[in-house]
Amino acid sequence: MAMTIALNKAGKRFNRDWIFRNLTFQFESGNSYAIIGSNGSGKSTFLQVISGAYHLNEGHCTWTDGATLPVEKVYRHIAYCAPYLELIEEMTLLEFLEFHQHFKPFVAGMTPKKIIEEIGMQAAAHKRIQQFSSGMKQRAKLAQCIYSDVPVLLLDEPCTNLDRQGIDLYYTLIDQYAKNRLVLVGSNDEVEYKFCTQRLNIMDYKSF
Ligand SMILES: Nc1ncnc2c1ncn2[C@@H]1O[C@H](COP(=O)(O)OP(=O)(O)OP(=O)(O)O)[C@@H](O)[C@H]1O
Numbered sequence: 001m002a003m004t005i006a007l008n009k010a011g012k013r014f015n016r017d018w019i020f021r022n023l024t025f026q027f028e029s030g031n032s033y034a035i036i037g038s039n040g041s042g043k044s045t046f047l048q049v050i051s052g053a054y055h056l057n058e059g060h061c062t063w064t065d066g067a068t069l070p071v072e073k074v075y076r077h078i079a080y081c082a083p084y085l086e087l088i089e090e091m092t093l094l095e096f097l098e099f100h101q102h103f104k105p106f107v108a109g110m111t112p113k114k115i116i117e118e119i120g121m122q123a124a125a126h127k128r129i130q131q132f133s134s135g136m137k138q139r140a141k142l143a144q145c146i147y148s149d150v151p152v153l154l155l156d157e158p159c160t161n162l163d164r165q166g167i168d169l170y171y172t173l174i175d176q177y178a179k180n181r182l183v184l185v186g187s188n189d190e191v192e193y194k195f196c197t198q199r200l201n202i203m204d205y206k207s208f
Contacts, residue, residue, distance in 0.1 A: 001065045002029040003077060003151040003182050005050060009059035012042070012049055019045050020205035023059070029151055032174075032183035034193035037202035043186035044082065046202060047154045050184060051078050065151065079104065081145035082156035082186075089130035093121060093140055096129060106147045107177060119143050119169060134161040139169065146173045153178060156186040167191060 004026060011021040019042035027033060027050075035043045048054040049061060052074035063069040065077065088096055097112035106115065116125050119139055124132065129140065138161045145153060159167050174183070174195055185193040193199075 001077075001151055004028050004062075004064045005152070005182065006062045006064070007059065008062070010049070010056050010061055011058040012045055012054065013057050014045075018206075020202055021058070023205045025200060027182055027184065029182045030180055031198060032178065032185065032193075032196040034196040034199045035184055035186040035202065036188060036193070036199055038188065041202045041206075043188075043202055044084070044156055047080070047082070047156050047184060047186045050152075051075065051080055051154055076104075077150050078152040078154060079145040079148035079150045080154045080156075081141045081158055082154075083160050084156075085141070087129045087137060087140055087144075090128065092126050092128055093132075094125045096140065097144065100144055100148075104148045104150065107149045110147050115143050115147050119173075135163055135166055138162055139166060142170060142173060146177050150181075152182045152184075154184050154186075155192075157189075157192065158185060158187070159189065159192045171195070 006026045007023050010023040012019045035046055037043050045054065049056060052071045063074050069077065088099070091099065093116060094112055097115055101112065116122055121136065121139060124136060129137065132140065142158060145155065159170055162170060185196055187193045
């Protein structure tokens with residue numbers, strides 16, 4: 001299902017500090033957007049607003065997939081990968097993906113086993129996630145997100161801890177599974193967003 005996310009004069013502040021203000025922008029399925037800006041500018045905050053986790057302090061954010069979605073249902077249509085979202089460390093990789101698919105199914109034809117093969121982590125399938133290296137954890141996070149059968153992918157610093165092969169895997173996954181979806185990449189590293197067709201710089205929304 002195609003998704004449109006429209007922001008109209010959106011503003012977000014923490015206490016008395018505005019992070020962005022007067023931000024009007026429309027995101028559409030089939031496009032990928034880089035959310036850029038320096039450290040602490042508000043990229044993660046912006047993605048949290050788009051995910052429905054943070055409320056705006058002024059203006060509106062509207063999610064439409066044929067009909068307008070109520071904010072409390074938005075999370076079902078979105079998959080999120082971010083350094084501050086945790087994996088379930090007590091589980092093995094296979095257990096984790098099996099658990100995940102009960103509440104967010106994977107794209108058609110994909111099973112946890114097939115996913116583990118595609119991301120080249122067969123040797124770690126039965127290993128507990130707490131024993132993974134940081135790069136292995138990041139691959140697991142990316143897989144959980146990108147293989148989810150949802151129209152919107154939110155990727156915050158998606159190549160954190162990835163080596164060259166991991167970055168190549170990221171590009172392959174984007175190429176194969178992100179095309180018809182709506183993809184937002186929060187990043188200040190071009191390696192992570194070079195495929196994005198549009199840029200939104202949070203710094204452009206700080207004149208208040
Ligand atoms: N829950 C919160 N309460 C108060 N202030 C917050 C909260 N979350 C973030 N901030 C502040 O909002 C600003 C934007 O933070 P955010 O994490 O969105 O930036 P970022 O652009 O993602 O940064 P980075 O590039 O370092 O990841 C920062 O000044 C941060 O301290």
